[in-house]
Amino acid sequence: MTWYDFLVQNRAEVWARSVEHIGLVAASMAIALAIGLPLGIAIVGRAALRRWVIGTANVVQTIPSLALFGFLIPVPWIGGVGASTAIVALALYALLPILSNTSTGIAEVDPAVVEAARGMGMTPGQVLWHVQLPLAAPVLLAGIRVATVLCIGITTIAAAIGAGGLGVFIFRGVAMVNNSVILAGAIPAAFLAIAADVALGLFERSIARR
Amino acid sequence: MTYRLRSGASIISGLNLQVPPGETLVLLGRSGSGKTTVLKLINRLLEPTEGEIFVAGRPSRSWDPIQLRRGIGYVIQDAGLFPHWTVERNIALVPRLERWPEERAQARVREMMSLVGLPPEEFAGRRPSALSGGQKQRVGVARALAADPPILLMDEPFGALDPITRADLQKEFRALATRLQKTIVFVTHDVREALFLGTRIALLNQGRLVGVYAPAEFLKATEPEIHEFVASLEAGGLREEAQ
Numbered sequence: 001m002t003w004y005d006f007l008v009q010n011r012a013e014v015w016a017r018s019v020e021h022i023g024l025v026a027a028s029m030a031i032a033l034a035i036g037l038p039l040g041i042a043i044v045g046r047a048a049l050r051r052w053v054i055g056t057a058n059v060v061q062t063i064p065s066l067a068l069f070g071f072l073i074p075v076p077w078i079g080g081v082g083a084s085t086a087i088v089a090l091a092l093y094a095l096l097p098i099l100s101n102t103s104t105g106i107a108e109v110d111p112a113v114v115e116a117a118r119g120m121g122m123t124p125g126q127v128l129w130h131v132q133l134p135l136a137a138p139v140l141l142a143g144i145r146v147a148t149v150l151c152i153g154i155t156t157i158a159a160a161i162g163a164g165g166l167g168v169f170i171f172r173g174v175a176m177v178n179n180s181v182i183l184a185g186a187i188p189a190a191f192l193a194i195a196a197d198v199a200l201g202l203f204e205r206s207i208a209r210r
Numbered sequence: 211m212t213y214r215l216r217s218g219a220s221i222i223s224g225l226n227l228q229v230p231p232g233e234t235l236v237l238l239g240r241s242g243s244g245k246t247t248v249l250k251l252i253n254r255l256l257e258p259t260e261g262e263i264f265v266a267g268r269p270s271r272s273w274d275p276i277q278l279r280r281g282i283g284y285v286i287q288d289a290g291l292f293p294h295w296t297v298e299r300n301i302a303l304v305p306r307l308e309r310w311p312e313e314r315a316q317a318r319v320r321e322m323m324s325l326v327g328l329p330p331e332e333f334a335g336r337r338p339s340a341l342s343g344g345q346k347q348r349v350g351v352a353r354a355l356a357a358d359p360p361i362l363l364m365d366e367p368f369g370a371l372d373p374i375t376r377a378d379l380q381k382e383f384r385a386l387a388t389r390l391q392k393t394i395v396f397v398t399h400d401v402r403e404a405l406f407l408g409t410r411i412a413l414l415n416q417g418r419l420v421g422v423y424a425p426a427e428f429l430k431a432t433e434p435e436i437h438e439f440v441a442s443l444e445a446g447g448l449r450e451e452a453q
Contacts, residue, residue, distance in 0.1 A: 116290025119253055119363075120303055120353070121280035134294050 028090030040102025101143025105136030283354030
């Protein structure tokens, strides 16, 4: 049986796992954005804090994903086996590209433009919202795109701690020594990653053109 | 209107200067003389370490900085236009921040564009990237004047332009300044520009005020720093004669 036949025969489960997969990515991206955007804005112009925050996010990034999932299982409240642990770990991975692109994007906005905005009497909130964020948007979106693609990939490993998603097929296939089952998870996961990359890339370009 | 400020950190030291309403005071000086700092002290982008600045008779510290800045037009060297906004939105910035009725803001934008010589029907919808350097500066001036502020701060507004465009804009700006009767503080390192535009010229050197003179007296002033500037003018004139 080829991977395609397996996919067609098990389309209900593949569909359900895909939805689960997207749900994990969406939940972790939501957390990463909720933390990463404000924190990324807050560290602009504060060199010491920025080094510390980006450094920490960098260290998290270097932990192998399976190890990070493992580390988090014994942690009370967020830990345990299942989706919540996976979402926390995925959010930690997504944090670095969002943080660094938000802060560099804003820091790279032409200082003359920011100074004119302040000098014309915009409040700090108005400068951020009407000037810095729109001008940093392409860089910021590039960070979100990298984080999303990264997250879709690492989510396949989350199946190892019982979080579900398309990784379930991959681990099952490995256990069964059955390539068709592995591919039935791997190919849709790769497709999701490429689709997200292309869609966010197009969005990025439409923003940059405006 | 009185400015008095004194900063220990030697960017500006012991500066005491008054700009009467309707005057164009030119702050002349070499790079690093503190000219730009003086402008930023006036609109409170910077705060004086010592001393006080009076704007419209009130200590600038007693103003809300946002309200103060909306009442002071500000034009900087590269215009500082918002690249993601059209010319129309750029010019309407302060009127919209001040929540003018939309019709009045739009009428004002058209009025300002005509004032600086940019036909609204041709330029209103353009992005700054589709403008020449001279056109950008015109938009910068229009934006600064849009909410009709009594005071205008200009930081080398024509510095990055080619000589011919610069001369055009200087001529137009002088006519505009005479007509609008704004109180203007104009920063430049170009002594010709200072002589052409200034009601009075204040020479700054390393954060200190060397002297304040009307253009005619400036040429005759005896301070060595002023003499250097005037001499550079004569050297330029000689070169032109030789050619």
